[in-house]
Amino acid sequence: MSEDTATIGKSYFTPFNIIAGLIVIMGLVLTVIRFTGGLAATTNLSDYNPWGLWIGFDLLVGVALAAGGYVTSAAVYLFGMKKYHSAVRPAILTAFLGYALVVLALHYDVGRPWRLPYPFIVQQGTTSLLFEVGACVALYLMVLFIEFTPVPLEWLGFKHARNLVVKLTLLLTVFGVVLSTLHQSSLGALFLIAPSKLHPLWYSPYLPVYFFVSSIIAGLSMVIFESTLSFRFFKHKMDESHSAEKDTIALGFGKAASFVLAGYFIIKVIGISAGNQWHFLTTNYGLWYLVELLGFVALPCFFYAVGVRDKNVTLIKWTAFWTVIGVVINRFNVSMIAFNWHLPSSERYFPHWMEIGISVFIVTVGLIAFKFIVTRMPILYEHPEYKDAH
Amino acid sequence: MESAIHTLHEFMFRTETITYLIIVAALFAITGFWLFLTGRDEE
Amino acid sequence: MSISRRKFLGWLGAAGLSTTLSKAASAATTKHFTGYPDSVGVLFDNTRCIGCRKCEAGCNKVNELPAPDQSFDDLTVLAQQRRTTARAYTVVNRYDKVNHPKGPLYGKIQCNHCLEPACASACFVRAFDKTKIGAVTYDETVCVGCRYCMIACPFEIPTYEYYKALTPRVMKCTLCYPRISKGLLPGCVESCPTESLTYGKRRDLLRIARERIHRFPERYVDHIYGEHEMGGTSWLYLSAVPFREVGMREDLGVTPAPELTAGALSGVPIVVGMWPVLLTGIYAISKRKEKIASAEKEQAVTTAVEQAKAEAEAQLAEALAKAEEEKKKAIESEGQKALKEGDKPQAEEADKTETEEDS
Ligand code: SF4
Ligand code: SF4
Numbered sequence A: 001m002s003e004d005t006a007t008i009g010k011s012y013f014t015p016f017n018i019i020a021g022l023i024v025i026m027g028l029v030l031t032v033i034r035f036t037g038g039l040a041a042t043t044n045l046s047d048y049n050p051w052g053l054w055i056g057f058d059l060l061v062g063v064a065l066a067a068g069g070y071v072t073s074a075a076v077y078l079f080g081m082k083k084y085h086s087a088v089r090p091a092i093l094t095a096f097l098g099y100a101l102v103v104l105a106l107h108y109d110v111g112r113p114w115r116l117p118y119p120f121i122v123q124q125g126t127t128s129l130l131f132e133v134g135a136c137v138a139l140y141l142m143v144l145f146i147e148f149t150p151v152p153l154e155w156l157g158f159k160h161a162r163n164l165v166v167k168l169t170l171l172l173t174v175f176g177v178v179l180s181t182l183h184q185s186s187l188g189a190l191f192l193i194a195p196s197k198l199h200p201l202w203y204s205p206y207l208p209v210y211f212f213v214s215s216i217i218a219g220l221s222m223v224i225f226e227s228t229l230s231f232r233f234f235k236h237k238m239d240e241s242h243s244a245e246k247d248t249i250a251l252g253f254g255k256a257a258s259f260v261l262a263g264y265f266i267i268k269v270i271g272i273s274a275g276n277q278w279h280f281l282t283t284n285y286g287l288w289y290l291v292e293l294l295g296f297v298a299l300p301c302f303f304y305a306v307g308v309r310d311k312n313v314t315l316i317k318w319t320a321f322w323t324v325i326g327v328v329i330n331r332f333n334v335s336m337i338a339f340n341w342h343l344p345s346s347e348r349y350f351p352h353w354m355e356i357g358i359s360v361f362i363v364t365v366g367l368i369a370f371k372f373i374v375t376r377m378p379i380l381y382e383h384p385e386y387k388d389a390h
Numbered sequence B: 001m002e003s004a005i006h007t008l009h010e011f012m013f014r015t016e017t018i019t020y021l022i023i024v025a026a027l028f029a030i031t032g033f034w035l036f037l038t039g040r041d042e043e
Numbered sequence C: 001m002s003i004s005r006r007k008f009l010g011w012l013g014a015a016g017l018s019t020t021l022s023k024a025a026s027a028a029t030t031k032h033f034t035g036y037p038d039s040v041g042v043l044f045d046n047t048r049c050i051g052c053r054k055c056e057a058g059c060n061k062v063n064e065l066p067a068p069d070q071s072f073d074d075l076t077v078l079a080q081q082r083r084t085t086a087r088a089y090t091v092v093n094r095y096d097k098v099n100h101p102k103g104p105l106y107g108k109i110q111c112n113h114c115l116e117p118a119c120a121s122a123c124f125v126r127a128f129d130k131t132k133i134g135a136v137t138y139d140e141t142v143c144v145g146c147r148y149c150m151i152a153c154p155f156e157i158p159t160y161e162y163y164k165a166l167t168p169r170v171m172k173c174t175l176c177y178p179r180i181s182k183g184l185l186p187g188c189v190e191s192c193p194t195e196s197l198t199y200g201k202r203r204d205l206l207r208i209a210r211e212r213i214h215r216f217p218e219r220y221v222d223h224i225y226g227e228h229e230m231g232g233t234s235w236l237y238l239s240a241v242p243f244r245e246v247g248m249r250e251d252l253g254v255t256p257a258p259e260l261t262a263g264a265l266s267g268v269p270i271v272v273g274m275w276p277v278l279l280t281g282i283y284a285i286s287k288r289k290e291k292i293a294s295a296e297k298e299q300a301v302t303t304a305v306e307q308a309k310a311e312a313e314a315q316l317a318e319a320l321a322k323a324e325e326e327k328k329k330a331i332e333s334e335g336q337k338a339l340k341e342g343d344k345p346q347a348e349e350a351d352k353t354e355t356e357e358d359s
């Protein structure tokens, strides 16, 4: 008896659980501060800087990095790349969790979160890009939820319901891609209305296209990056086909990412040319822009290519990680670093530690949920009863 | 009705509202139409 | 015809849609809107302003805003550049470094009540309304608090009550909408002792402003700020020095805010309309390929099987033929043997009989 409790106690106090537990406790405390003291108590937001980390990271980065869901399901179900099938479920799960957390994070950011449904049920501001983003994110969250349901349904053994949902795959995938195209691009389009505030190197009428294309890059890279992590931490949960397809996925997605990055590089340069912004390249902002363009677009494009040609999966994995960082930097640039560039440094924004704390808390909640689901439900392996059922 | 619109904002609000309604209808319609179109396909 | 729309549709065109589409989409905005015909505004003339902050006090009073940190009589606050806050809809700033014979100039900041308000265009619950009279009003009962209006406003006017936990509002000048609807003057205009502020129909204000520039060309720069900026604003400004020297941005352009997003918005229905067609098409192609591939595979298998069968049959036949031959040979040889052997006994028998007969 005493031995038993000892082992149970031990299994609960793993390093992951301890750290995650501490972060969750911190998050709950910060949540209380946020909703009793207001945004002023927890953030460095100001009248000049109405959007900070919770939009720049939680919304923009969150949505971009959750793009793996639509990219993978489109590749497998629409483009018929069946050999990547084992990547679909992890990607859908990440996307679903990602979007759910984005919506959760928005509750912290907006002034009156219980009014979040107002744009749909009370008064529609249809001229706003944010309306479009909101509508698409809400709908896509639902689509992802339905796309994800076969997993818990298999887990719980509800065969009928599961097969019904699987029949909808094509419809859901098409809807998912349509909605993703719309809101991924519209997140960039949000900034179209502020040409006087965003640095000309980042402001471009192509912003929606940039955001959409880079979301594909982010999605592809995240799938590679994630499967690496999953393989490391949940290897025991993977069935043969998942472990075996892992490298195929890295090679295939790496190749796609490389080529999309090449296209992205071209349209970025064309954007500079179309706006005739060349002269900004010699300024400090220009230098930083070149770091982004050369260091986080051109470089990973090249490394992916080398990795694919040499079948060097390790290089591809590291490049995926690098590319993900690049997308994060791009979103930070547009929403924070190059935004309000005209203001004196005393008026510029830097996140409060509590803002960072809440963001870390939300990411941690996502990791806990991911771990909970992956260790229980058929994500990294196929449920024995539904093998070859697709 | 035309004469009542004085700002581009108002104009866009009206047209966009209608556009969104059409979009929703279109999504249902095209799904239905696809089913109609492929209704007699043999697998 | 904004550049952005053309570019965006150009991209869509590259994605396989025809140019007729882009023509159709931009046709929606070839109409020119000039705003509500009899809307009002205020003209601010900085050659008359003495920086007394009386307008700030008047605004504070009529809008029942919280008392300021420093009294409105205290002019030392002018040493710093200030902006609108959640407690002050309007502020006056002093600009010392201007090239002006009569010393420093002053500027007054408040909502400009744009003819095409960026804030209204950006708000996803339509909390802002460009009213017929000209004021841009805000409805706190629907506001979600996303603060996109603050991102959008090129004049950095709207502010937010960050310090309120549960009921924060966006705060900005209302052009004293409740007062002007009743025929009263805006609070700031009423309390201005020098007639720096002139309230009236925007149309008339433009005329007055032009006249002043015309009569005193040496006193003013030849520009009415707000006539065209961001598509035009209800507040108009005259200045003795270039506007950038009194803290006003000259690089905003004349494109009305809604036009900046029109291109992206017009892409939405195109994506919704064409993506399902495109994607289902790709799906159909990939499925067909798959079918062909599997059919080919099947074909290959059957032919292989048939070939194998044929070969096997041929082999069998050969083997059979061989066997037959061998059998024949065997039989033949057996037969001969038998024949030979048959001869022998006969001969023997014959011998025998012969011997028997002999004995
Ligand atoms: S100045 Fe800013 S807040 Fe005022 S109407 Fe224009 S966009 Fe809106
Ligand atoms: S903060 Fe309020 S008024 Fe401003 S855009 Fe958001 S919902 Fe509209």
Ligand code: SF4
Pocket (backbone or CB within 6 Å): C058, C059, C060, C062, C063, C089, C090, C110, C111, C172, C173, C174, C175, C176, C186, C187, C188, C189
């Ligand atoms: S018009 Fe009214 S609300 Fe606006 S600054 Fe003047 S007094 Fe204040």
